[in-house]
Amino acid sequence: MRILVVGASGTIGSEICKALEHHDLIRAGRNGLDVSVDNTSPDSIKAMYEKIGKVDAVVNAAGGANFASVSELTPELNERGLESKLKGQINLVLLGLDYVNDGGSFTLTTGVMMDDPIRMGASAAMANGGVKAFVKAAAIEMPRGIRINSVSPTIVEESFSRLEKYFVGFTPVPASKVATFYRKSVEGAQTGRNYEIYQ
Numbered sequence: 001m002r003i004l005v006v007g008a009s010g011t012i013g014s015e016i017c018k019a020l021e022h023h024d025l026i027r028a029g030r031n032g033l034d035v036s037v038d039n040t041s042p043d044s045i046k047a048m049y050e051k052i053g054k055v056d057a058v059v060n061a062a063g064g065a066n067f068a069s070v071s072e073l074t075p076e077l078n079e080r081g082l083e084s085k086l087k088g089q090i091n092l093v094l095l096g097l098d099y100v101n102d103g104g105s106f107t108l109t110t111g112v113m114m115d116d117p118i119r120m121g122a123s124a125a126m127a128n129g130g131v132k133a134f135v136k137a138a139a140i141e142m143p144r145g146i147r148i149n150s151v152s153p154t155i156v157e158e159s160f161s162r163l164e165k166y167f168v169g170f171t172p173v174p175a176s177k178v179a180t181f182y183r184k185s186v187e188g189a190q191t192g193r194n195y196e197i198y199q
Contacts, residue, residue: 002055003186004028006037006092007062011158012109015179016061020186026052029062039063039088042095049099057186058096059107063088065124067166078123085127090134093148105147107185108135110194112154118166128152132194139192147191153178154198171199 001023007013008027017025027033028048035051038044039062065081066073089108100106113121114128135150142148153173155163160172181195 001057001186002026003057003059004052004055006039006058006060007109008033010061011156012153012175012178013061015175016059016182018176019179019183020059026055028052039092040083042091045091045095049096052099054099054101056101056104057107058092058100058105059182059186060089060092061109061182063109063127065127067120068123069120070122073123078126081123081127085124086130089131093134093138097143097146100146102144103146105149105186105191107182108148108150110150110152112152112170112196112198115152115196116170116198120166135194136192142191147185147189149185149191149193149195151178151181151185152194152196153181173197173199 003020003023004026005013005016006028008017009029028035028037030038035048037048063085065085066077068077093106108131110128110132114125117125131150135148139148155167155170155172156175156178157172158175178197181197
């Protein structure tokens, strides 16, 4: 399969590329190895798709949100989660439908904090929950047999030392284990799923 991986150079994205290395990969991101894209810009997403052409699957491991307590969270701080994690991922689907072959797939990224809240995580949880809801609803009307799923990782071992203060009591998992769920989404047959990884 010809697979576009957005966020390919990140901690999880690089492991996704290893898990899917037996396919023809196109690695994208802000400093993309094969193609550059800013997922907060619809024009940038359009330009990326026009450059790469048809693919069999799109996998997204990019998108961020600001960590702040609700009392400190401003509309401006909240905007990053909306533009990057939520709208950025959804726009990859909306603008990419015509570029995914019949029977292809999209795999997006949510996260554990939408179901198991952490301090400072309300903005990220909001964005993750929106992506999950979009995937579930979009799956029933995707055209041409195209599937759509999301992966909801817990904190990964590679980031735990930096983020442990937010994820007290969580059991970190290797990013390589998280990547197997993206492979399941790409190579499997399910749709409308949010694959939850807790341990």
